[in-house]
C-alpha cells in the first residue's frame with residue numbers, strides 16, 4: 001500500500017462540499033427521478049420502512065448495466081419497497097422480467113403496490129421467503145442475464161455461490177454495499193463487513209469471473225461470468 005502513496009494523493013482530491021456538488025450534478029443530468037420513484041421513496045419513509053434503498057445514481061448505474069448487456073431477465077435478492085426493482089424493470093424489454101426475492105411479507109406487500117403504481121406489475125414477480133430457501137427453486141427458470149444482490153450481507157457469499165452454479169456465461173452479478181458504508185476495512189469488522197470482504201476477495205480471485213468494483217454510492221461489486229481457464 002505504501003508504495004502507492006503518490007497515486008493516493010491523486011484520488012484524495014475532492015473535499016466534502018465538492019463531492020456533494022458532484023453527486024447533485026450527476027443526479028440532475030444522469031439520474032433524475034420521475035414522479036413514481038419520488039413517490040416510492042416518500043412512501044418508504046412514511047410507512048416507516050428502513051430507508052436503505054439504493055440512491056438515484058446507483059439506480060441509474062444498474063439501469064445502464066442492464067441496458068448495456070441487453071438484459072431480458074433479471075433476478076434481485078432483497079426487494080424492500082421495490083425502488084431498485086423499478087430501475088431494473090425499466091431496463092428490460094416489454095416481454096422481459098424481473099424476479100425479486102423478499103423475506104419480509106410487509107415489504108413484499110408494499111413493493112407490490114409500488115409495481116402497480118409504476119405500471120410494471122406485469123413484468124415483476126415477487127417471491128416471498130428467505131432467498132436461501134427460494135433460490136434453489138429458481139435454478140430451473142429462464143436463465144437470468146443479471147443478478148442484483150442487496151439483502152443481508154452475511155448471505156452474500158451463499159448468493160454468489162448460487163450465481164456461479166446457475167447463471168449462464170456472460171451474466172452479470174452485482175452486489176450492493178461493497179464498501180459497507182466505510183466499514184469494509186475496519187480493524188474490528190462486524191459480521192456484515194467480514195462477509196462483504198469474503199465476497200469481494202472471492203470475486204477478485206475466482207477464475208470464472210471478470211470482476212471489478214464500481215465506486216458509486218456505497219459501491220457495487222460487479223462480476224461477469226466468463227469461461228473458466230482451461231474449459232472449452
Ligand code: SAH
Pocket residue numbers: 052053054077078079080081082083084085101102103104107129130131132150151152155
Ligand atoms: N434493493 C432494495 C433495498 C433492499 S434492503 C432497494 O434498493 O430498493 C434489503 C431487503 O432484503 C430488506 O427488505 C430485507 O427484508 C430483505 N432480506 C433480508 N434478508 C433476506 C433474505 N434472507 N431473503 C430475502 N430477502 C431478505
Ligand code: DHB
Pocket residue numbers: 052053054150151176177218
Ligand atoms: C443496510 C443494508 C443495505 O442494503 C444498505 O444499502 C444499507 C444498509 C443495512 O442492513 O444496514
Ligand code: MG
Pocket residue numbers: 052053054150176177
Ligand atoms: Mg444495499
